[in-house]
Amino acid sequence: MLEPLVERWAEDIACLRLPMPAFGGVNALILGPPGNRAIVDTGMPGAETATIWQSVLSDTAFGPVNGLVATHAHIDHIGQVGFLTRQTGAPLIMSKAEHDNLAHLVSLSLEERQALATAFQDRGGFPLEGRALPTDYSVLAPFPRPARLLEDGNTITLGGIAWTVLLGGGHSRAPICLLSLERKILLAGDQLLMGSGPQVPVQAERPDDNPLGDYFSFLDRLDGLPDDLTVLPGHGEPIRDFKRQVERIRSGHRQRLKLLRERMSGTLTSAEIADLVFANPSRRLRARLPYLTAAMTNYLVAKSEIQVCRTSHSLRFSRT
Ligand SMILES: [Zn+2]
Numbered sequence: 001m002l003e004p005l006v007e008r009w010a011e012d013i014a015c016l017r018l019p020m021p022a023f024g025g026v027n028a029l030i031l032g033p034p035g036n037r038a039i040v041d042t043g044m045p046g047a048e049t050a051t052i053w054q055s056v057l058s059d060t061a062f063g064p065v066n067g068l069v070a071t072h073a074h075i076d077h078i079g080q081v082g083f084l085t086r087q088t089g090a091p092l093i094m095s096k097a098e099h100d101n102l103a104h105l106v107s108l109s110l111e112e113r114q115a116l117a118t119a120f121q122d123r124g125g126f127p128l129e130g131r132a133l134p135t136d137y138s139v140l141a142p143f144p145r146p147a148r149l150l151e152d153g154n155t156i157t158l159g160g161i162a163w164t165v166l167l168g169g170g171h172s173r174a175p176i177c178l179l180s181l182e183r184k185i186l187l188a189g190d191q192l193l194m195g196s197g198p199q200v201p202v203q204a205e206r207p208d209d210n211p212l213g214d215y216f217s218f219l220d221r222l223d224g225l226p227d228d229l230t231v232l233p234g235h236g237e238p239i240r241d242f243k244r245q246v247e248r249i250r251s252g253h254r255q256r257l258k259l260l261r262e263r264m265s266g267t268l269t270s271a272e273i274a275d276l277v278f279a280n281p282s283r284r285l286r287a288r289l290p291y292l293t294a295a296m297t298n299y300l301v302a303k304s305e306i307q308v309c310r311t312s313h314s315l316r317f318s319r320t
Helices: 047-058 081-088 096-107 110-123 211-223 242-263 270-277 283-302
Strands: 006-010 013-018 026-031 037-040 065-069 092-095 148-150 155-158 161-167 176-180 185-189 230-233 306-310 315-319
Touching: 013 047, 026 230, 047 081, 065 081, 065 155, 092 096, 092 176, 110 283, 161 185, 211 242, 211 283, 230 242, 242 270, 242 283, 270 283, 270 315, 283 306
Parallel strands: 037 065, 065 092, 092 148, 185 230
Antiparallel strands: 006 013, 013 026, 026 037, 155 161, 161 176, 176 185, 306 315
């Protein structure tokens, strides 16, 4: 395999570091020995990543691939699914909610996504300046249909390891996490990352979802797992002592919600709420604020802690 890009994370689990302009790259995992391989996540679309996969697969020692898991429908994880299913013939494995979401995103042109994003940001009162173009998922068409749709609690053997499926939520609709209690490993995709953790955004296409509620539920499920698991994430390094990171992420979200409750007065737009909660955001974070702030307001509306006042082209919030 391409030695500089491959790190051995366990005897039969390798991490292939794939390029991505942000986040210092994205991880694809290669499970199992030659002859019994499975791949988890595939990297960004485009020739640079495809060329890396081409070199991996052209190594005769690599052997056939028996399964291809796409943990979730974000572009940096599913960008090479089409290429890899064609090259390897491996069955594609996803969750139904992630595939449904992706099928919808792939069917939208960039102009249609842009129109949805514009309407969403306008309703939130966000300025035109600093907005980012949405990701164009139509470049992935035609996206292959999964051969197997996993549900929470399913079991599946990949790379010779028996896994239990844990469907997450919050960062995306219902991403696949794979748990091996025997091996003390959780493949978490983007559901658990270092730093402040994964972004938990509302999607412009589904403005009324409560992803932060879903994410807190997922973190609660992690509390119930053994302390000595190693978490293998979709970005960055393996996470040991993962419960400390769970607690750090949870308290970060709780802290922002507390700030919001304390500082909110009168009737505010989403953009005004963002200013209360996110101090000096970077340019990249600023572009994400409409979606991250909506996750907070939708969560507090669901808990009846704030109320929403809706007109045809604006949303405003006040304390209940
Ligand atoms: Zn992601």
